[in-house]
Amino acid sequence: MAEEYSAQAEKTSQKKKSAFSRRTWDMIAGYSFISPFYILFAVFGVFPIFFSFYLAFFRWDGLNPMEFVGFNNFVIIFNDPLFWKSIYNTVIIGLMGTAPQLVVALLLAFALNSVLLKYKGIFRLAIFLPYVTSIVAVAIVFSVIFSNQESGLANTFLGFFGVDPITWTRSEWGAKFAIAAMVFWRWVGYNTIIYLAGMQAIPNDLYEAAKMDGATVRQQIWHITIPMLKPFIIFSVFTATIGALQVFAEPHIFQGRGGRPEGITIVLYLYRDAFGSNFFGTASATAIVLFFIIIIFSSLNMYFTNRIGRSKKVEVK
Amino acid sequence: MKKFGLTTTLVFTTMVVAACGGGGDSTATQDNDGNVVADNEAEVTDLGSEDAEIELSFWLFGATGYPELAAEYVEENPDVSITFQEIDMEDHHNNLFTALSAGSGAPDMAAIEVSEIDGYKNAQDRFVNLYEMGADEIEGDYLDWVWEIGTDVEGDFLFGIPTDIGPTVMFYRADIFEEAGLPSEPEEVEALIQTWDDYRDAAQTVLDETGVVMAPNAETVYNAKRDQAPEQYFNESDELILEQSEFVKQAYDDTAQMIEDGYIGDYGMWTPEWGAAMDEGSYATLLAPAWMQGVIKGNAPDQENWRIAALPEGAGNWGGSWITVPSQTEHAEEAYEFLKWLLAPEQQLKAFENMGLFPSAPSVYEMPEFAEYTDEYFGGQNTAEVFANAALEVEHIHKGAQYGEVNTEILEGLNNVYDGIESEEEWEDILSRVQQRISR
Numbered sequence: 024m025a026e027e028y029s030a031q032a033e034k035t036s037q038k039k040k041s042a043f044s045r046r047t048w049d050m051i052a053g054y055s056f057i058s059p060f061y062i063l064f065a066v067f068g069v070f071p072i073f074f075s076f077y078l079a080f081f082r083w084d085g086l087n088p089m090e091f092v093g094f095n096n097f098v099i100i101f102n103d104p105l106f107w108k109s110i111y112n113t114v115i116i117g118l119m120g121t122a123p124q125l126v127v128a129l130l131l132a133f134a135l136n137s138v139l140l141k142y143k144g145i146f147r148l149a150i151f152l153p154y155v156t157s158i159v160a161v162a163i164v165f166s167v168i169f170s171n172q173e174s175g176l177a178n179t180f181l182g183f184f185g186v187d188p189i190t191w192t193r194s195e196w197g198a199k200f201a202i203a204a205m206v207f208w209r210w211v212g213y214n215t216i217i218y219l220a221g222m223q224a225i226p227n228d229l230y231e232a233a234k235m236d237g238a239t240v241r242q243q244i245w246h247i248t249i250p251m252l253k254p255f256i257i258f259s260v261f262t263a264t265i266g267a268l269q270v271f272a273e274p275h276i277f278q279g280r281g282g283r284p285e286g287i288t289i290v291l292y293l294y295r296d297a298f299g300s301n302f303f304g305t306a307s308a309t310a311i312v313l314f315f316i317i318i319i320f321s322s323l324n325m326y327f328t329n330r331i332g333r334s335k336k337v338e339v340k
Numbered sequence: 341m342k343k344f345g346l347t348t349t350l351v352f353t354t355m356v357v358a359a360c361g362g363g364g365d366s367t368a369t370q371d372n373d374g375n376v377v378a379d380n381e382a383e384v385t386d387l388g389s390e391d392a393e394i395e396l397s398f399w400l401f402g403a404t405g406y407p408e409l410a411a412e413y414v415e416e417n418p419d420v421s422i423t424f425q426e427i428d429m430e431d432h433h434n435n436l437f438t439a440l441s442a443g444s445g446a447p448d449m450a451a452i453e454v455s456e457i458d459g460y461k462n463a464q465d466r467f468v469n470l471y472e473m474g475a476d477e478i479e480g481d482y483l484d485w486v487w488e489i490g491t492d493v494e495g496d497f498l499f500g501i502p503t504d505i506g507p508t509v510m511f512y513r514a515d516i517f518e519e520a521g522l523p524s525e526p527e528e529v530e531a532l533i534q535t536w537d538d539y540r541d542a543a544q545t546v547l548d549e550t551g552v553v554m555a556p557n558a559e560t561v562y563n564a565k566r567d568q569a570p571e572q573y574f575n576e577s578d579e580l581i582l583e584q585s586e587f588v589k590q591a592y593d594d595t596a597q598m599i600e601d602g603y604i605g606d607y608g609m610w611t612p613e614w615g616a617a618m619d620e621g622s623y624a625t626l627l628a629p630a631w632m633q634g635v636i637k638g639n640a641p642d643q644e645n646w647r648i649a650a651l652p653e654g655a656g657n658w659g660g661s662w663i664t665v666p667s668q669t670e671h672a673e674e675a676y677e678f679l680k681w682l683l684a685p686e687q688q689l690k691a692f693e694n695m696g697l698f699p700s701a702p703s704v705y706e707m708p709e710f711a712e713y714t715d716e717y718f719g720g721q722n723t724a725e726v727f728a729n730a731a732l733e734v735e736h737i738h739k740g741a742q743y744g745e746v747n748t749e750i751l752e753g754l755n756n757v758y759d760g761i762e763s764e765e766e767w768e769d770i771l772s773r774v775q776q777r778i779s780r
Contacts, residue, residue: 086440103776167612170611194759301437305780
């Protein structure tokens with residue numbers, strides 16, 4: 024009896040053991056299949072993030088031993104007028120570059136979606152094309168357009184209207200305008216295509232019904248397209264905001280390696296400290312401030328974009 | 341067994357990802373320590389036999405022609421093989437900095453440019469002291485001021501051996517000088533413009549007669565004046581002396597004055613307009629180093645009016661590199677032996693003939709091939725002589741690790757003066773900006 028019992032127990036335990044080890048094995052296999060990403064992410068993503076938090080409290084030039092300085096790096100950057108200027112510039116350039124861009128992208132998408140348009144493929148391609156260009160090449164071409172010389176393209180054009188030549192790289196609004204223009208030009212097509220994809224998902228019946236009721240094009244956009252596009256708008260506003268807070272290559276090329284006060288952005292400020300001057304401590308402190316700024320802006324975004332849709336619904340009622 | 345498979349997969353994946361990391365046109369290469377080095381457009385040259393006992397690696401930037409030169413050395417020394425890696429200057433210094441900071445991955449030999457070298461001088465533990473390799477025996481072959489840039493302040497730690505240098509001269513446009521009614525032959529121009537006052541007088545004449553500015557931008561003029569000062573931004577204990585020292589302020593004031601007088605244009609260095617203007621003749625002079633010859637020829641290949649004269653009141657140095665031996669190397673002696681050969685006067689002459697690298701060893705200046713060197717582009721002028729005279733005039737001035745920080749702020753300030761800000765007001769602002777920067 025007892026023997027039988029123990030034999031059975033052994034059998035079950037054996038069964039259990041093999042079942043367990045098989046599960047473990049599956050688990051190991053599963054994890055190993057996804058591990059390359061996580062290992063790389065840990066090495067190149069997670070570690071740098073935490074190291075940069077750590078570094079923000081040290082003074083370090085990359086070669087000599089690190090020196091703990093407490094909050095001094097934050098004190099230094101908060102006392103630097105250029106730091107605040109870089110935040111201001113980032114916000115202003117962001118607004119100038121992205122707000123009109125999203126509106127224009129919406130209108131372009133609406134036009135591209137129109138049944139009246141022929142050769143849709145060509146137009147879609149043409150509008151999307153700037154997005155695949157190299158950002159550095161864009162910045163160089165725009166530097167030539169917005170040249171400081173009187174004979175530069177932008178200045179010549181302004182000359183037709185009797186406007187005095189502008190020192191684009193060094194004037195307060197000229198620099199911001201030129202940088203915002205690059206951001207606008209490069210990203211408008213991307214957002215257009217996203218909106219276009221959203222619009223094609225809107226059932227045509229809605230428009231037909233609206234037309235039957237005598238709705239104008241403006242009313243169609245306002246009451247059908249925009250509410251139906253809400254998730255796409257949230258997405259593009261979100262990515263555009265984060266992108267705008269990280270504008271870097273455009274001012275970097277347009278104004279030279281270290282930038283200038285008129286166009287320096289937070290990321291360029293950070294880059295200059297870290298890779299221009301080897302001030303890794305203050306650069307990390309700047310990165311942390313940027314991290315919190317992005318969180319704040321993203322939450323604000325979420326709040327406001329959520330409201331767009333809601334107010335529509337109230338109106339419809 | 342399974343574990344082994346997993347590891348292999350991982351390693352393989354990592355390598356694929358690493359190889360793709362640099363973008364579409366990247367080439368992944370291996371240095372002699374087996375580290376994967378992925379770089380954009382890195383040019384790698386392997387010299388010597390594969391089973392050579394000593395494998396040296398050498399990181400370079402710019403067009404030096406050293407790999408071609410070194411082929412001879414490897415032939416004579418079959419136990420040594422050398423791998424050259426050449427990329428652009430900024431990437432080169434970034435890679436080197438990362439490798440030195442990380443403590444692994446650095447080559448056996450690496451070039452460091454003059455504007456970067458002072459930043460490494462408080463990190464002696466990262467380099468081999470070449471004096472310990474016996475470099476004092478070749479010290480006499482090089483110009484004193486060039487050699488001193490490669491040493492620490494006390495002069496007992498040698499970071500690198502000099503390659504080429506950039507003695508500064510005055511490039512000028514003979515046609516513009518002629519049009520302004522000024523003499524245009526090099527000897528005459530040198531006689532005419534001996535001091536900065538002469539330079540200003542000529543600038544006034546050129547402006548009145550032709551409407552062309554004398555200099556493309558404030559930077560070149562300020563650089564020339566600054567390099568004539570006996571002290572710069574920091575003293576040898578690396579304390580900021582910008583406020584106390586009158587010399588830099590003088591250079592700043594003089595440049596600001598020339599801006600106000602309208603002698604200086606707004607062709608920022610390296611902008612397309614600056615390059616195009618070399619051909620169009622939008623400025624009369626360019627105060628620049630020897631290597632600018634190549635830039636001018638590139639931007640204005642058909643122009644026949646550029647000539648070269650000495651700078652008023654003395655030359656400075658702009659550019660040049662030192663070859664260092666990072667302390668991570670296992671072959672410091674072999675690396676030093678090779679460098680001793682590569683940078684010896686005979687090879688410097690060849691580098692000059694091949695690539696126009698201006699020699700830092702003055703004995704080359706007396707070699708007939710060099711002394712008789714003329715350049716058709718510059719009207720058949722004996723250009724080498726003008727540069728050699730300039731090189732002999734330069735004196736060593738201590739710069740300090742944060743030299744670049746200060747310099748950037750002053751140049752930005754001069755641009756602001758150009759845009760109409762009062763120069764004294766701007767100077768105060770420069771001082772506070774400099775304080776902000778160097779306190780980090």
